Amino acid sequence: MGKRFLSLWFRRLTTDYVSIRRPALLHQPFVLALPDHGRMVITAASALAMEEGIQTGMAVADARVLVPTLEVLDDKEGLTSKLLRQLALWCIRYTPIVAIDAPNGLLLDISGCPHLWGGEKVYLQQIVHTLRNKGYDVRGAIADTVGAAWAIARYGRVTPIIEPGEQADALLGLPPAALRIDPLIAGRLQKLGLDRIHRIAGMARQSLRTRFGNELLLRLDQAFGRADELIESVIPPAVYMERLPCLEPICTAGGIEIALTKLLDTLCSRMQHDGKGLRTAIFKGHRVDGQMIQAAIGTHRATHNIAHLFKLFEEKIPTLEPGLGIEVFTLEAPKTEDTGPSQTTIWEGAGGWLDKNLPELIDRVSNKMGADRVHRYTPSEHYWPERAITATDSLDEIALDRWSVTRPRPVYLLAHPEPIEVTAPIPDYPPMLFRHRGGLHKIIRAEGPERIEQEWWIAMGQHRDYYMVEDESGVRYWIFRSGHYKGTGPHQWFLHGYFA
Template identity: 35%
Template sequence: MDEEAERLRLKVGMGIADARAMYPAIEIVAEDPAADRRLLEALADWCDRYTPLVAFDGTDGLFLDITGCAHLFGGEEALLDGILASFFEQGFRTRAGLAGTPGTAWAAAHFSLPGKTLEDGDERSFLEDLPLFVLRLEPKTIASLESVGLRTVGSVMAAPRAPLARRFGAMLLLRLDQALGEVEEAVSPRLPVPALSVERHLAEPIGLVEDIEQLIPKLATSLKQDFERRGEGARLFELLLFRVDGAVSRIAARASLPLREPVPVGRLFHERLAALGAALEPGYGFDLVRLSAFETAALDTPQADLDGKAAAADEDVALFSDRVRARLGRAAMLMPLLVDSHLPERAASLVPADGGPPERKAPAVPRENDDYPSRRAPERPLRLFSRPEPIDVPVTEIPEGPPLTFRWRRAMHRVARAEGPERIAPEWWLQPAAEAAADIAGDGGKDRRKAGRQAAEDAGTARLTRDYFRVEDADGRRYWLFREGLYGKTDAVPCWYLQGVSA
């Protein structure tokens, strides 16, 4: 409720009928909890200019842990007055309290003047005459305490603790001790706290992208000194732009390798700002710019060459990929990740190149030598299809042999040479689930095989063994074919597919 509602003697939780009985002309507007939450989150973002430790207090309040931050704003009273004045300029009527404990600060904000500052050690004297509601207890507990004559915090302080705990529960004493500072109450920030942060307060607000880009390397230079002292760099940077009207823009940029040099950091945000374009609304300008570093990692100085220049081939590639991702998004740069599967189309998957799962090393392939000529690496086509394409094979040499001809994409190909078969079985560790799915689906003939194969794919694997052939047609083009299924092992004739092409 605002002050006008309090003046009209309305109460939280009052029914609409009762309110209209008192004031027939009252206007009723349906609540929108989602919009209220978004507004509170926007206010919490704006309060980041005072401290990174901002937490929610229910649906209508914020906790700010300003430990070590007050001197940046001229002291605690000046900070509190500045917060209240800024909220008033944005159109909000707020009440605030500042104390050594979250519980006492909450009480000061709800049962005192709009801005109340308490010195350390004044918690007990301030809370004595206040009602029990300031201890943030359940209404049922408050009603029980009032029924035995305990109506103020001072009366609870004077009562024996053991009987209070037995009758009203341990939460009563916990809240009292937290308000008095005898038990620490942590304020959990709503967002992760950066490892390092540097900011610049601007006398004149800026609104041009060029001005923001010129400011980023200067902020990164300040961060570099701290990074060098710690021997680290950052893989995730965040730029916060605080607008004069209270709006906050958060722009994140991720790097493949830890960075601490100002120029690469500036290039990353140049791409991010260019990608945002008109989405970044400066309004009346930004009066505070902050650059924060997350996900720090050790960064050693690279060994320089004889000419004094460090070998930077890998760094150049990493910076290029970082700039591409900053402009086009994480999906623009992908890397292959090996998967536990022998099936070619499932042996690898593509994941974002920044911060994805660690790349797995391919199994060692024995070198070709005279003693073990059969252990050389198998040949693979230059191009593999993401999904095998079905082909029509009218005739084969023998039931287990390669095809004589095949039709692919409406064109008939006559096989001149063939090599194989190379048998690849499905994943044995997934086979039981696939077989169970196949047994349930369909009954008899082609429908059973089609339904069984689909159920097997849904279970995570193809259940049929494959025999691969490398073939060359009469025009010299080479293909990699396979037959799925074994003759005599299925109810229908095995199907043929094209896995890839070599030329």
């Protein structure tokens, strides 16, 4: 099937935007202006102002002579591109590939989309009418090539929809400026009397190239469909993405759930077929009022289990505000991973690592409570206790190093070592007594010291001499002295953990 493109042309993008926000300006000529070399230059003029003969590029002072009641508003840098981007995002509901066509248009790759709306005519009408109802003066055209759609949208007089393969006939009667060429070249062509495309289309390519450069030939080829042209979508389409347009806007939770199930169904069967599983998924709803709502989930192991994914999304559905209704739903999986052939039957009884129940539990917890709540640790090659473990979020990561049992490590470790006061007989001997939070503990037995040095390439500081001590009731503590024995000075000893 051939490609089809739709070009939208906003004739007065910024002034339309201003009058949508301030309806009072609809009945009054106004212009937007920016300072340039010490004078105010008009950057956009409203329809009424244009009728009075005001052009863009005029100085405001000159325009005031023509229309004394002219309203002058400040233009904003970057307003056009911001508006175009917003409109492009809005158009995503009609096709996944929408490109910005600066300075005043949009390009939509609509191949394979219009039949969902019942044909190209209805499709185009719906887009243009919705935009006009919003208040934008817009023209649109559909053709086989970007160039032809662009030209027909701006210069076409007959029909906005060019049937497949007929773009050449439609283009021949248009002025050369419709070819998206430099205004300078267009002016020169006009001067030479080449005022219609059919006059240059028949000329020898060599002579056109020498006189007008390569650009004209390229644009000519692109418009006629002899050269390919790529457009860059505002949102790169995800490989795994499903869309669901709705006949009527959906505004109930039940409807959203049905849409979600349908999308999950198609997406998951596709992924299963490809041997993929998703790690993240985004469920989006495009609302009638142009807003977009979305819910995102993540999983700990690549999965295409519909029931599980639905459960993850289910908790987010109440947070989606349908407003006046949702027209189009999309579900995309930006991050996917290969999944092995499912081995559920083999692992069913083992209760092992690869069981699928566990990742699903973890997903449920981290989606409800937050992603940073579930931890799994693997050993890390550090003696410093706080750094001896690394958190990993993957269930498949196997501990590379062995867990060491040669050194005693407490079962409870305090997040911050708590200062204690001790009585030690000789330096480097374990203490006899220590006082922690007002309680006095008499030490009966002790093991140590185990000196742990700071890793200077990570952090500077004192080394620690750790002792494992037991008081008279059998409670075991892990205490340390920070640095060498100094004889004086408090807060040198700390309690860092409890042994079982």
